[in-house]
Amino acid sequence: MADPITQFLVVYNDSSVYDYVYHIIDTTHHVEEKDSAFFDEEYQERERRQEQKVCGDGSIWTKSTELTLKEAANKIGFDKTEFEGEAPEGICSKCWKKVIKKVSSLEDTPTEKLGNYGFRLRWKQKDRARKEWYDLIVSPDTTLEEIDSLLLYNFSTLSNAHVRMYGLEGEYVQSSLEIMPKEQYEKAGYPSYTKATEITIGELSERYTLWTDDRLSMAYDLGHPSRFYCIFKEALKPEEVEEQLQSDTISKTETAAIVRKKPSSSRSTNEKSGSSEENDIGIRDKLESELDDITKD
């Protein structure tokens, strides 16, 4: 497990203007090497920090330095040397909150290989998060192709008419993963893209240290993109995944299944008379869903 003090660094810039807040980067966030022929080192460094930035706001300046929290405290003049409580003056409060969340989930992160775990992923569409969502149970061996097929089949706003591209949190048109469904890859993909059949959830979580509260995103129709994303709701051991795959599912592939959805009755053939939507979804899901809506869409 990484030490939060060396994992999260403040990107500081001397020449910052009045009112600028300093963002925090997650140095364990893997950034793909880009073709360096056209860009100087400074530019590349800025790009890397931009991708490692913890929040989705603002931008990183060139000619910045990375400081530990303690160094930043001395430089900027606040008295915090640990990630706890309210954000200190000068530090981006969004970054700060997310770091605190990440640090507490790091403490729960198992020391075993992350790639051995499955997950419950809640997939939503941005701006329609309350209207329609799907809980997918995935095993470490589930390919992105399987996930894609479940989403395509179930989401009322998806069809095969446009390209779908998968990426990490916060990326959708500019995806660094560039994962496409196999059929679309074969028709339209570039050699640098990855076929969804060739990457599994286990490989992704291992490579990008994905854990609960992390996200993946998907862009649909790159001309007029609409954004889909999932939240890693729950980590599951392979036997827990297996158990859920054996019980009632809405639709499934070999290693993954949709186990819950909202609205609960569409496309489902077994109408349960008299049961309200709230009962079907359950209080826990309702609260979870509302919390998601409040925190971020």
Ligand SMILES: [Zn+2]
């Ligand atoms: Zn920030």
